[in-house]
Amino acid sequence: MQARTAATSGDDFDQLARDAVYRAMFTRRDVRSHFVADDLDDGVLARLLTAAHHAPSVGYMQPWNFIVIRDAARRRQVRDLFLAAREQELPAIEAERQALYRKLKLEGICESALNLCITCDRQRSKNSPLGRWHNPEMDLYSTVCAVQNFWLAARAEGVGVGWVSIIETEALKRLLSIPEHVTPIAYLCVGRVSEFAPRPDLEAHGWGKRLPLPELVMSETFCGAGEAPLKSAIAALENGRSRDQSAVVEAADQAALGESQREPPKEPSALSRSSLNFDEASASRRSQSGFGTWPSMVSK
Ligand SMILES: Cc1cc2nc3c(=O)[nH]c(=O)nc-3n(C[C@H](O)[C@H](O)[C@H](O)COP(=O)(O)O)c2cc1C
Structure with missing residues (x-):
């Protein structure tokens, strides 16, 4: 790597700050299994949403909305959508991997502290589509940037996030009263966790490996x-x-x-x-x- 020659604007990150940014990236995980029962403080959620809201967006469009979902009955309905979608997806999976697919835990909808649906309003800049005239899908990508900001900030706050995409979009829109011109981008399970696994769940279960960069x-x-x-x-x-x-x-x-070889602790620590x-x-x-x-x- 080339030596840095000059400070650019006086607000360079020092080594600790750089380490922290990389740490958030390398230890971020998609979490499904390790949610604990604790509530998520509104102050923390406010910081995560603010981080998401500072994502880049095409033409500074900021096409996102954030639906916070806490109601247990509504979440059970979303989980039912997941279960139905998983059955529909199953036949598309290679026959020899279907048994493993069934065993994988692919959501934490009801166990997490709350769910968050991040949406993209496709009409927010309809009269001035800066950057979207040739590539109208750029608003969708912008919203994904907001998801990633949320995810990384959550990792830094010790909050787990799990993205559930195995859901039929139109059914989700009906359930959450999302208007026609708005697209749900990410359905996230969010909450305090007992641990962040050292590697992706799908890697641990032999589903896939990180490709050589x-x-x-x-x-x-x-x-x-x-x-x-x-x-x-x-x-x-x-x-x-x-x-x-x-x-x-x-x-x-x-x-x-x-x-597994020790006596089970009397009160297992959630953070052990x-x-x-x-x-x-x-x-x-x-x-x-x-x-x-x-x-x-x-x-x-
Ligand atoms: C767009 C998107 C959709 C995803 N959908 C699901 C999902 O439906 N269920 C699930 O368990 N994980 C889902 N994931 C998480 C991926 O499986 C996970 O990111 C990948 O295995 C790498 O693991 P890591 O995020 O812990 O590094 C999704 C991730 C992305 C980016």
Whole structure:
């Protein structure tokens, strides 16, 4: 990575701030199984929504709305929509993966503190479609940026988020009285969690693996093989990160094994395994070995 030459505007992130941003990205998880019963404080929810509202949007359109859903009966109805949609999706899954698909937990609609539907109002800038005349779908992408802001801010606040897309859109619109010109983009389960898993659930269950980034980077055109030095730099980072991650996964597995061999605690702590995430494990090894975490190394 090239040395930084000059401060740009005097508000550069220092190393701690950079680490925190990367930490939120690398330890964010889609959460379905680890919600705890605690309510989510309105002050925290306000911060998450404000983060979402500061997402970029085409033509500064800000096409989003945020429907906060707490009512248990309504949530059960949404869950019924999920169950029906999952049955409809099942035949499209390869035959040999259908049993695993059925076992996967793919939502936390009723267990989470609340649900949030983030929508896109497709008519919000209908008279001045700056940036959308050729590409009208840019409003949808803008709303996805708001979802990601919400998700990362939630991770930083220790709040879990799980995205449920296995729902028939028109049925959801009817249930939530969403008008015709508004598209639901994300149905999210949101709440305090007992832990953030060290790797994606679908990876842990053998459904998929993270693709090697060097193979996804091209040069100049879609056919370009990619710049060799850049690919090597990425590969070096990936190797460091996957070593960190394996150590965390191993630590989590060891902890789980230890727990199963020990007497069950009288009052299990909801946060008992929350420290087993990428940062704390790697930070502890860093202090033992003198090496930096991935984010520290990247800026050197
Ligand atoms: C657009 C979108 C839709 C998703 N829909 C679902 C879903 O219906 N059910 C589910 O369990 N996870 C869903 N996910 C979560 C992905 O499975 C998850 O992001 C992926 O496995 C990687 O895991 P991670 O988010 O923990 O890194 C969705 C994610 C995105 C971005």
